[in-house]
Amino acid sequence: MTSDDNRDLEYAIAEITEIAEGFGLDFYPMRYEICPADIIYTFGAYGMPTRFSHWSFGKTFHRMKMQYDFGLSKIYELVINSNPCYAFLLEGNSLIQNKLIVAHVLAHCDFFKNNARFSTSNRNMVESMSATAERVTEYEMEYGTHAVESFIDAVLGIQEHIDPQVVRPQKLDKQRYMELKMREQREQEGQPTKAQGDYDDLWALDEMKIALKSGMAALQELPDRRFPPEPEKDIVWFIQEFSPVLEDWQRDIMSMLRDEMLYFWPQLETKIMNEGWASYWHQRIVRELDLTTDETFEYAKLNSSVVQPSRHSLNPYYLGVKMFEDIEKRWDQPSREERERYGRQPGQGRAKMFEVRELDSDLSFIRNYLTKELTDELDLYIFEKKGPEWKITDKWWENIRDQLVYSRVNGGFPYLVVQDGDYQRNGELYLNHQYEGVELDLKYLERTLPYVYTLWGKPVHLETKVEEKTVMFTYDGKKVSRKFVG
Amino acid sequence: MDARTFIVSREDWSLHRKGYQDQARHQQKVREAIKQNLPDLVTEENIIMSDGKQIIKVPIRSLDEFRFVYNFNKKKHVGQGDGDSQVGDVLGTDGSQGQGKGQQAGNQPGADVIEAEVNIAELENMLFDELELPHLKQKDKDQLETTEIRFNDIRKKGIMSNIDKKRTILENLRRNALAGQPGIHGINPDDLRFKTWEEIVKPHSNAVIIAMMDTSGSMGSFEKYCARSFFFWMTRFLRRQYEKVELVFIAHHTEAKEVTEEEFFTRGESGGTICSSAYIKALEIIDNRYPTSSYNIYPFHFSDGDNLTSDNERCVKLISQLLKRSNMFGYGEVNQYNRSSTLMSAYRNINLPHFMYYVIKEKTEVYKALKHFFKKQPGGVRHDVR
Incomplete structure (x- = not known):
């Protein structure tokens, strides 16, 4: 790119930024970086420029890069949720392509900054991930x-099983x-809690793990004790805290990977909204x-x-x-x-x-704003596998909406969830799949359980449903077995 | 534009190699997985039936990123039509749809195994790395050398009959283009290019595999498939060691016949089994066609071991006769159900250094059989016949 091109681009960006601000978009300071294809694809595969090394990213990179080389797909830009916001533009984009992309990226950044799901995002994740990579x-x-x-x-085998709630019950950490x-549980059972001085709980705050351990020990005597007291959604956290076999460095890696997943989670939850928002605005701005x-x-072609x-x-x-x-139309007229x-x-579009x-995620977005008219207009349908064929089975809009929500x-x-961290009073881990009508892939399940075993160090169980029957899968360190329960 | 809220930059990214490094690591893992899966791959149908293709796809278990996921096939999905979709429309049949969605491959389990492309030559390297040819004998022909002529070089001087027209014209084009007058004209001696040859002296070495197989009624498709896989790899292995490897197929039940390769692997016959008939036929063929002075001979016999009991003694005798002419004699028994076999009870007592046997109970043991017959001698010197 010549210095002329550079000046043109900077001039265009300044203009677009002004227009975007005029529309009321609110974004972080921007850092645009122009980089070659293999770099942009690396970032795409890792999700972040500074992420740690792992072969699975290499595999993804290879696949994505190959699709690019064969002309099957093209990533024009990549934007990172951070402050300042990094946007990577593909080297060789034409000026008009870059105009569209810059407008698109600004709307993404506005979304990152203002959507509620991102309110707890670590905006320094670029640096955090780089520190993680170094530690690994x-x-x-x-x-x-x-x-x-x-x-x-x-760890990657269970990385999605975290608890991404933005709102914490009673503002307490996990x-x-x-x-x-656990204290409530002891009291319910009528077991006198240890004579407590007024300040004893302060000690416990300092040494939470000891407190939890002693809590567990106190629970040992209860005939009907539960650990965890309530089913725990955050499996990664639970294992990281309570696994009897992990070394400190392993717990450290788990907690770092969990932080990365927590960072990526809001993006998973707002894919449709975020892309829709950015596409809406690049069209309006251009x-x-x-x-x-x-x-x-050229713009029309790319758009x-x-x-x-x-x-x-x-x-x-x-x-x-x-x-x-559709929302704009329905609130304008x-x-x-x-x-x-x-x-x-009228006029509130x-x-x-x-x-x-600001307030929605994909779930509520679809549930609240997908209408019958729009479903028909877009010709959406539900399809599923019937025998060897994939068939359209339903066109009723409410079912389609609900299916999208599911x-x-x-x-x-x-x-x-973790149902029991001390199953059979033997420290075994009992996971429960909250079955909602869709079965798990059993082959994958049987290959993933050994990973959980690696992390937990004792036999692990997973309860799920197969053909409407409750089945418990167990991996004991040697082989996976299954049995019907209930 | 006074307080600029953005920066445009362009770093030098040429040293950023992370993606490629992890890609290399992944490929290394694929190769490791292939190596671990050798016993499975050896009997992989794609390979055995590949008909000389150089790159084949083989399933590799264990390189997927496993996690808890939904069963894709049992799930409902939302799709989008062109405006006229109807309930009951068929979108695709299995295979063409569903698993072909590359974009989302990350969170969907496609098939339970992933396919990796393997170069047969690479696979051979891995496999044959672990094998060695035992009991090599010096043959007369080792001293016989053949001279081959191979055109493999281009020079500016040469005889006119060996002129390389294409390269000469290219040179002319290049020179004219440099001179600013593109086109083919004015070929001068500077443009001329000649092919030239090299003489390659090779020791001449031959091997013949005498493949014998029981085609009696008791040999089912499993037994034949195991034998076929074995002969496939054995032929390839010997081809590496010898310049020329010939194959002779002898099928037998109560009597033996020399057959073509196709007949050998597909023909099934009924009736009893007399193994000695095959051995007699083998001896006859060796004596007529393959003088031991110039051939390394490898008779291998596959059977299910169900021989006529009275014939066993004859077999043992014939084997010792065959061994006098051969480098080694291998007997492979495909015995899926672990029956006690009459032939094996006789062969177990043969105590000759060049006689080897192996019992194959399942497919993966073809690999073990190969390793058994061609095992590396501890500390042995590797002879390359070539």
């Missing part, structure tokens, strides 16, 4: 590459909340620019390739942008019914959109 490398030096790698294999519940005929043509509907799978860009436009029943005033981008529950991952 140090552990590799100290404990051996193979040991660290196979441990990370195991350990304190658990302590509280409309404000003075483009030549050629530029308009349509981004938001084009795809058969069989749902393009989140397309669905998202259509839904935002409410129907008579909407005016009379909900007292909706943009204001409503900004409210939605598919977004828990980021699209099965909902698993």
